[in-house]
Amino acid sequence: MKRELAFTKLEALGNDFVLIDAREGAFAPLPATVARLGDRRLGIGFDQLLILRPASRPDRHVAVEIFNQDGSTAEQCGNGMRAVALWLHDRGELSESARLETAAGPVDVRFESPDHITATLPPPSEAAPAGAELPAERPWQESRAGRDYPVDFVSMGNPHLILDLEQPADVALVESLGEVLTHHPGLPEGANVNFAHVESRHLIDLSVYERGAGPTRACGSGACATAASLIRRGQVDSPVEIRQPGGTLVIHWDGGPKPVYMTGPARIVFHGRIDIEPTINP
Numbered sequence: 402m403k404r405e406l407a408f409t410k411l412e413a414l415g416n417d418f419v420l421i422d423a424r425e426g427a428f429a430p431l432p433a434t435v436a437r438l439g440d441r442r443l444g445i446g447f448d449q450l451l452i453l454r455p456a457s458r459p460d461r462h463v464a465v466e467i468f469n470q471d472g473s474t475a476e477q478c479g480n481g482m483r484a485v486a487l488w489l490h491d492r493g494e495l496s497e498s499a500r501l502e503t504a505a506g507p508v509d510v511r512f513e514s515p516d517h518i519t520a521t522l523p524p525p526s527e528a529a530p531a532g533a534e535l536p537a538e539r540p541w542q543e544s545r546a547g548r549d550y551p552v553d554f555v556s557m558g559n560p561h562l563i564l565d566l567e568q569p570a571d572v573a574l575v576e577s578l579g580e581v582l583t584h585h586p587g588l589p590e591g592a593n594v595n596f597a598h599v600e601s602r603h604l605i606d607l608s609v610y611e612r613g614a615g616p617t618r619a620c621g622s623g624a625c626a627t628a629a630s631l632i633r634r635g636q637v638d639s640p641v642e643i644r645q646p647g648g649t650l651v652i653h654w655d656g657g658p659k660p661v662y663m664t665g666p667a668r669i670v671f672h673g674r675i676d677i678e679p680t681i682n683p
């Protein structure tokens with residue numbers, strides 16, 4: 402039996418989302434249902450599906466469950482947090498700030514205007530996830546197609562590989578090397594692959610091949626992970642602008658166990674309703 406669900410399509414620097422508010426109804430889509438909704442020809446189309454759930458603690462406004470386009474789950478979504486902040490503001494649920502809950506920990510969002518939303522992500526970590534086998538040396542060299550690439554690993558709750566390139570990456574490199582490295586053998590849960598080029602001490606050019614979504618126009622957690630990697634290695638200074646195909650984010654990070662502040666826009670594209678397959682588990 403199909404059920405009609407209300408959704409909102411949002412985007413943040415061209416990283417696009419479908420948001421479904423499931424705080425008052427059982428909605429637990431199977432991965433195949435998510436993948437069909439995410440298909441740009443067979444469904445609505447999105448990079449990530451954001452499902453709002455009741456928060457587990459009173460100091461948190463709402464919990465956000467994150468799915469990638471292919472139906473896999475993700476722990477964090479930086480651009481998605483700004484999109485949720487805008488959606489809450491549009492509904493009158495957030496006047497200035499709120500604490501959101503993700504699998505990667507709490508994220509504080511601060512709304513100043515649709516063009517100026519700040520999300521505070523938990524501190525980055527160099528520690529490899531459980532089950533991972535990555536080289537101890539950072540950055541290490543990955544050899545692919547006769548070339549060596551310096552690669553770093555940073556977790557923003559979700560896994561990121563950062564390649565520090567001498568030139569901005571072209572689309573062909575992002576697609577080919579991204580597809581290989583997202584399935585890095587040392588990372589059984591896969592990784593987002595960030596192709597970074599330092600333009601100046603306060604500007605990085607970045608293209609991201611996202612785990613479960615492929616090349617996207619922008620990735621918020623990727624921007625945070627890349628800034629953290631390159632600040633830690635002394636190549637850039639905070640605040641740093643991260644210029645991606647979809648636009649620019651500003652990242653502040655004071656190092657060590659400090660949180661990462663990410664500021665940028667978000668936009669509501671449209672509201673809609675969709676009949677979906679019987680994947681609702683009561």
Ligand SMILES: N[C@@H](CCC[C@H](N)C(=O)O)C(=O)O
Pocket residue numbers: 416448449469474475476477478479480481559560593611612613614617619620621622623
């Ligand atoms: N677009 C996101 C990241 C979404 C999750 C990622 N693909 C993963 O699997 O970890 C962002 O803005 O951070």
